[in-house]
Amino acid sequence: MPDPTSSAPCISVEGVTKRFGPLTVLNDLSFTVKPGEKLALIGPSGSGKTTILRILMTLEEINGGHIRIEGEQLFHMPRNGGLVAADERHLHKMRAKIGMVFQLFNLFPHKCVLDNVTLAPMLTAGVDRKSAETRAMELLELVGMAGKAKAMPAQLSGGQKQRVAIARALALQPRIMLFDEVTSALDPELVEEVLNVMRRLAAETDMTMLLVTHEMSFAHDFADRVLFFDQGRIVEEGPPDAIFRNPREERTQIFLKKII
Numbered sequence: 619m620p621d622p623t624s625s626a627p628c629i630s631v632e633g634v635t636k637r638f639g640p641l642t643v644l645n646d647l648s649f650t651v652k653p654g655e656k657l658a659l660i661g662p663s664g665s666g667k668t669t670i671l672r673i674l675m676t677l678e679e680i681n682g683g684h685i686r687i688e689g690e691q692l693f694h695m696p697r698n699g700g701l702v703a704a705d706e707r708h709l710h711k712m713r714a715k716i717g718m719v720f721q722l723f724n725l726f727p728h729k730c731v732l733d734n735v736t737l738a739p740m741l742t743a744g745v746d747r748k749s750a751e752t753r754a755m756e757l758l759e760l761v762g763m764a765g766k767a768k769a770m771p772a773q774l775s776g777g778q779k780q781r782v783a784i785a786r787a788l789a790l791q792p793r794i795m796l797f798d799e800v801t802s803a804l805d806p807e808l809v810e811e812v813l814n815v816m817r818r819l820a821a822e823t824d825m826t827m828l829l830v831t832h833e834m835s836f837a838h839d840f841a842d843r844v845l846f847f848d849q850g851r852i853v854e855e856g857p858p859d860a861i862f863r864n865p866r867e868e869r870t871q872i873f874l875k876k877i878i
């Protein structure tokens with residue numbers, strides 16, 4: 619396991635600003651993440667948590683600041699101003715480092731479970747079918763879905779779809795995994811099976827993980843560090859025990875009182 623106390627940052631966000639029209643969604647946001655660290659991003663709806671994950675995934679561009687992934691700049695400044703993702707080749711290389719699982723299971727509906735997991739390695743990483751399938755079966759085993767390899771997404775429960783989505787994100791062997799409220803669209807009885815898979819991943823791999831969640835008890839158990847967001851800024855951060863049991867800031871206290 620990497621030692622989170624001694625390594626250079628895996629992700630470095632410095633003074634990032636993001637606007638949607640007149641709305642400033644991230645306001646001079648800065649934080650770093652060490653290799654192997656597990657981070658939970660919590661805070662009120664609309665505070666910018668999903669937006670920063672989408673930016674890290676280069677699904678959104680930024681208006682100011684710098685982001686480095688493993689020391690490399692994610693965005694550059696073109697001649698006409700603003701900060702945009704670098705050229706396609708660089709983008710491809712950076713994206714390969716990061717896997718993301720979204721709130722809504724976005725599996726390809728016309729492909730079986732196995733094909734959902736093998737597609738990206740075969741198409742974007744040039745992996746041959748046999749190797750892609752061997753690896754996909756290992757990942758489906760890891761998420762407890764190997765028995766459903768030939769099933770179609772429509773035949774699966776929400777929890778099962780989300781576990782396949784996790785296997786699919788892992789198929790490109792990312793160093794960083796981003797989870798955006800992956801259980802919030804699930805029926806309550808299906809939440810635990812997905813959280814169990816994530817607990818296992820956190821315990822058994824040295825991937826860096828960032829998690830946006832409203833499941834505070836899960837955030838407490840999963841994270842090495844919790845970032846509390848409000849209005850596009852980090853108001854408070856610290857180890858889960860400090861944030862959940864003894865928050866310093868009034869805004870954190872009010873939020874936790876409401877949600878727990």
Ligand code: ADP
Pocket residue numbers: 638641643661662663664665666667668669670830
């Ligand atoms: P959170 O994940 O903390 O709930 P988000 O990052 O999803 O917050 O959203 C932050 C703010 O940005 C919200 O006010 C949201 O409405 C706004 N927003 C997010 N995406 C867009 C978009 N594509 N266009 C306009 N506004 C957006």
